[in-house]
Amino acid sequence: MSSWGKNNPDDAPKKYWSSDEAKGKLETYCAYQERCQWEARRKLYEKGIKGDAAEELICDMIGADFLNEERFARSFARGKFRMRHWGRTRITRELKLRQISAACIRLGLSEIDPEEYYDTLLTQAEKKWEQTPEKDPFKKKYKVIGYLMSKGFEQDLVQEAVGTVSGQSQ
Numbered sequence: 001m002s003s004w005g006k007n008n009p010d011d012a013p014k015k016y017w018s019s020d021e022a023k024g025k026l027e028t029y030c031a032y033q034e035r036c037q038w039e040a041r042r043k044l045y046e047k048g049i050k051g052d053a054a055e056e057l058i059c060d061m062i063g064a065d066f067l068n069e070e071r072f073a074r075s076f077a078r079g080k081f082r083m084r085h086w087g088r089t090r091i092t093r094e095l096k097l098r099q100i101s102a103a104c105i106r107l108g109l110s111e112i113d114p115e116e117y118y119d120t121l122l123t124q125a126e127k128k129w130e131q132t133p134e135k136d137p138f139k140k141k142y143k144v145i146g147y148l149m150s151k152g153f154e155q156d157l158v159q160e161a162v163g164t165v166s167g168q169s170q
Helices: 019-032 037-046 051-063 069-084 088-097 102-109 114-131 137-150 155-169
Strands: none
Touching (some): 019 037, 037 051, 069 102, 114 137
């Protein structure tokens, strides 16, 4: 588990859940959107349910198919790529942060079509190139590459895309 909650163990949540209401609330939480075990554990911890009680609830959620790591990874990768225009590197990093297994991460990344991925990268590169007011072409290229790398795109693809975009504009 990550470091949340370790710095202030006595810090009380705003409202505790009782054991009776926790299952219903957790089902609602998981039904609203795809969640992973890490997010469910974190929610339970925030609401004052820890240890064996939390693990039992999570097992119930997995058994009832409210929690499914593979489904979460696929949904997360699709959503972050299409809505936020994140690259594979950033998606992988965020999934690892949520303690998703390497196999599920691979399955999640398989949801991203390679052609659509490169088209999105080119679109993001063109957009950033046009928005960057820098006059010096080397500085401009550096800024655009930095931006695309921070979005999680791979360096070799970024270099290729920026080379294509900067070649058109000069």
